[in-house]
Amino acid sequence: AQSVTQxxxxxxxxxxxxxxxxxxxxxxxxxxxFWYVQHPNKGLQLLLKxxxxxxxxxxxxxxxxxxxxxxxxxxxxxPSAHMSDAAEYFCVVSPLSGGYNKLIFGxxxxxxxxx
Amino acid sequence: xxxxxxSPTHLIKTRGQQVTLRCSxxxxxxxxxxxxxxxxxxPQFIFQYYREEENGRGNxxxxxxxxxxxxxxxxxxxxxxxxxDSALYLCASSRDGGGYEQxxxxxxxxxxx
Numbered sequence: 001a002q003s004v005t006q007x008x009x010x011x012x013x014x015x016x017x018x019x020x021x022x023x024x025x026x027x028x029x030x031x032x033x034f035w036y037v038q039h040p041n042k043g044l045q046l047l048l049k050x051x052x053x054x055x056x057x058x059x060x061x062x063x064x065x066x067x068x069x070x071x072x073x074x075x076x077x078x079p080s081a082h083m084s085d086a087a088e089y090f091c092v093v094s095p096l097s098g099g100y101n102k103l104i105f106g107x108x109x110x111x112x113x114x115x
Numbered sequence: 116x117x118x119x120x121x122s123p124t125h126l127i128k129t130r131g132q133q134v135t136l137r138c139s140x141x142x143x144x145x146x147x148x149x150x151x152x153x154x155x156x157x158p159q160f161i162f163q164y165y166r167e168e169e170n171g172r173g174n175x176x177x178x179x180x181x182x183x184x185x186x187x188x189x190x191x192x193x194x195x196x197x198x199x200d201s202a203l204y205l206c207a208s209s210r211d212g213g214g215y216e217q218x219x220x221x222x223x224x225x226x227x228x
Contacts, residue, residue, distance in 0.1 A: 034216065036219075042221060043119075043205060043219040043220050043221040043222050044158070044205065044207075044219040045219070046216055046217075046218065049216055090157055090158075101163075101209070101215065101217070102148065102160040102163060102171055102173065103148070103150075103158070103160060103207075103217060104160070105150075105157030105158050105159070106157055107156060107157050108156070108157050
């Protein structure tokens with residue numbers, strides 16, 4: 001079965017410092033992986049996706065993630081946090097089984113950014 | 116390009132009632148997926164519709180049902196509402212069933228009392 005584990009439920013950083021949100025996945029084959037962001041009372045916005053091309057994936061707003069098969073990880077990073085980055089972040093795997101692409105979400109990591 | 120829209124934004128229902136939520140897919144998308152997000156949790160897949168047929172289903176009881184129309188908009192119906200059905204219901208649209216990223220609407224907040 002496919003699953004994702006987000007290793008931190010809460011991460012707190014100061015504005016201008018690096019961000020690291022950790023995600024491990026479980027999959028019997030090479031999956032599609034995504035990071036989504038959810039601001040308060042908003043829907044989900046796609047940050048970036050990995051679909052077996054380059055292992056370092058660049059997304060919107062300066063975020064990037066690296067797919068490491070040997071570690072079954074897909075951690076999200078950003079060199080310098082901005083106050084507007086405060087939100088809930090979800091690591092997502094798409095098993096592409098049975099001809100349809102349901103998304104399996106992690107429990108989420110709440111990112112707080114302090115001045 | 117019009118994004119995914121959902122209606123209503125908020126809804127309050129009583130236990131045992133029935134509810135219908137609506138979703139309009141993004142232009143050019145023929146696949147709609149529905150997710151339930153309980154407070155403090157990640158979204159859970161309910162089902163997906165592709166070209167007006169249910170294309171896949173998550174671990175939800177039959178009282179959760181749906182429709183997709185020829186213009187690819189969709190409805191989620193929930194019968195015999197329970198208190199645990201209180202959640203944010205998210206609709207996402209994508210192209211051609213499998214292999215493409217999904218774009219989400221703002222959600223409908225359902226409260227069951």
